[in-house]
Each structure stands twice: as structure tokens, then as C-alpha cells.
Amino acid sequence: MPNSQKLFPLPPSEEDIAQAKESSRILAKYADMDRVRMTLKGNEGQGDDLILPGPVVQLLLNVLSEVSQGNAVNIMPIHAELSTQEAANILNVSRPHLVKLLEQGEIDFHKVGTHRKVLAKNIIEYKERITKQRHEVLDELVSVSQEMGMGYD
CATH class of the missing domain: 1.10.1660 (Multidrug-efflux Transporter Regulator; Chain: A; Domain 2)
Structure with missing residues (x-):
């Protein structure tokens, strides 16, 4: 993927926006916790457990908030x-x-x-x-x- 696409991804679709709103609402309940355990399930029903540190949950909430407003989001390390x-x-x-x-x-x-x-x-x-x-x-x-x-x- 060219660098410009990494820096400026395409805006989310209407379906992405709706899913981000719902996901943000659910994840916000856990925003103040030190760690959050999540279970991810794929389309085939397979699943995996994750443990996310609090700062990662906050970052994910910020991403979901932006996407739910129709904004494209990019994450880049500060040392890039x-x-x-x-x-x-x-x-x-x-x-x-x-x-x-x-x-x-x-x-x-x-x-x-x-x-x-x-x-x-x-x-x-x-x-x-x-x-x-x-x-x-x-x-x-x-x-x-x-x-x-x-x-x-």
C-alpha cells in the first residue's frame, strides 16, 4: 500500500459508521477499567480471547468515535x-x-x-x-x- 493511503485512508462506509457507533457504545461501558478481556468471533464462529490494556481501550474508543462520525482514521507511531x-x-x-x-x-x-x-x-x-x-x-x-x-x- 502506498504511503499516502496509509496516511489518508478512505472515509468509512455507512455500514462501517453504524457498526462503529454500536461498538463504541458497548466499549464505552469498559472505558475506565485497567484491562478489558474481549472475545472476538469470526463469521465462521471461531473465536479468540484478547486482553487489552486500558490505554489501548481508550485508543480504540477514539478510533470508533471518529469512524462513527464518518471520519477516516490513521494511526501512526510518534517516532515515524x-x-x-x-x-x-x-x-x-x-x-x-x-x-x-x-x-x-x-x-x-x-x-x-x-x-x-x-x-x-x-x-x-x-x-x-x-x-x-x-x-x-x-x-x-x-x-x-x-x-x-x-x-x-
């Missing part, structure tokens, strides 16, 4: 090395803009030969930092608007 195009796609920016951010030191990267590589962890950290900054600016704008009596009480 991304090309500049893959990183730009995750940030929803152009590749040249991402390269500018890299060269300005906004996001850590390393070179493999002449190619820049970015860890997924660094992209996630940058995205979280930018989101936090945006929220701080919006909070400040709301505060100033309230002080000026602009109807944001």
Missing part, C-alpha cells in the same frame, strides 16, 4: 519519520510553507542525504503549540471585546 509532503499534509499546509517552518527552527527535523525528515512527534508538538497559541489569542480578543462592551458578555 515523515517526508516534508506527508508532514505538510498532516498540518494542512503547503510543502514550501512547511520547509520554511523547518528552516526557521519552528519544527525539529533532520536530513537523510538531501531529504528533510520530520518525526511525527515533532509535527504533533508543533500542532499542539500552535493550537494553544491560537486559543490564547482568541481568549485575549474576547477579554478586550468584553472590556470595550462589544456584547461578548
Whole structure:
């Protein structure tokens, strides 16, 4: 499978969405447990038992929640090395803009030969930092608007 398909899978079908909603509802009952034992059954009736750690149950719930909303989901290890195009796609920016951010030191990267590589962890950290900054600016704008009596009480 090409890398782009791994990063951006197709959206779920209506049947997938319905099954994810039901599965999410059932699994949510077990969300606060340290471990969950599950029995998987195939179409032929064969079955296997699994024991899932609590954090894995939370991850599975997050995946099911996204799928139930019709969103395609991708899971990638935080230590995955991304090309500049893959990183730009995750940030929803152009590749040249991402390269500018890299060269300005906004996001850590390393070179493999002449190619820049970015860890997924660094992209996630940058995205979280930018989101936090945006929220701080919006909070400040709301505060100033309230002080000026602009109807944001």
C-alpha cells in the first residue's frame, strides 16, 4: 500500500459508521477499567480471547468515535519519520510553507542525504503549540471585546 493511503485512508462506509457507533457504545461501558478481556468471533464462529490494556481501550474508543462520525482514521507511531509532503499534509499546509517552518527552527527535523525528515512527534508538538497559541489569542480578543462592551458578555 502506498504511503499516502496509509496516511489518508478512505472515509468509512455507512455500514462501517453504524457498526462503529454500536461498538463504541458497548466499549464505552469498559472505558475506565485497567484491562478489558474481549472475545472476538469470526463469521465462521471461531473465536479468540484478547486482553487489552486500558490505554489501548481508550485508543480504540477514539478510533470508533471518529469512524462513527464518518471520519477516516490513521494511526501512526510518534517516532515515524515523515517526508516534508506527508508532514505538510498532516498540518494542512503547503510543502514550501512547511520547509520554511523547518528552516526557521519552528519544527525539529533532520536530513537523510538531501531529504528533510520530520518525526511525527515533532509535527504533533508543533500542532499542539500552535493550537494553544491560537486559543490564547482568541481568549485575549474576547477579554478586550468584553472590556470595550462589544456584547461578548
